[in-house]
Amino acid sequence: MKRLLEILLEHTRPVLLILGFCLVAGSYAYKTMPLEAEPDVIIPIIIVEMTHEGISPEDAERLLIRPMEKELRSIEGVKEMTANAREGVGTVVLEFEAGFDNKAALEDVRSAVDIAEAELPEDTDKPRVQEISFALFPALVVGLSGDVPERTLVQLARNLEDAIETIPAVLN
Incomplete structure (x- = not known):
């Protein structure tokens, strides 16, 4: 182990070059990798x-x-x-x-x-x-609370539910 560290410290340019390559390759992969908000598992x-x-x-x-x-x-x-x-x-x-x-x-x-x-x-x-x-399980759970009457919270919850359901990607 000590010998390996000595070799790495003696040859700093190749080590830094490999490190730089890994950082560039990782950044490229991160930017080009396809992402899904809700993958079909x-x-x-x-x-x-x-x-x-x-x-x-x-x-x-x-x-x-x-x-x-x-x-x-x-x-x-x-x-x-x-x-x-x-x-x-x-x-x-x-x-x-x-x-x-x-x-x-x-x-x-x-x-x-x-x-x-x-x-x-x-x-x-x-x-x-x-x-x-x-797909059968909800992906979003919202809780409302506050120093207002319950009737106000219920109305806010219904308005929020209606607004969320108008989004095209959301299943009712």
Whole structure:
């Protein structure tokens, strides 16, 4: 290590030349690199939700989740599968390996759900398949406070909401 430092201190011109080149190359890359305000990040999670009015969590697990899990296990690229049963609802969450093809995975999940749907009880609503996307989450959260009446704050909030929604790139 000491020898390396001695060499660098003896040859200051090449060291400064390399440092200057790195600074110029870094500045050029920074200026020309494309930037996105809201990049489309693909989250490797797909959710299957089944609803059946009045079904208990135990029955939801037995009658809704188990048949669905049986079919969903055949899908390739699934990293982890978790299920949750609540009153009237059964949910299966599929987490895929990084770098998955979201369109193919969504198609595979929908096919498996269609097959498993035949094993679900008759009164069960059609299962919903949802892909998690950052576009579903708000990118802007605004809080208003002040020494004014609540009615004034509500009116300001509505005006601000209307103003933000008029921006072309903002989804309502």
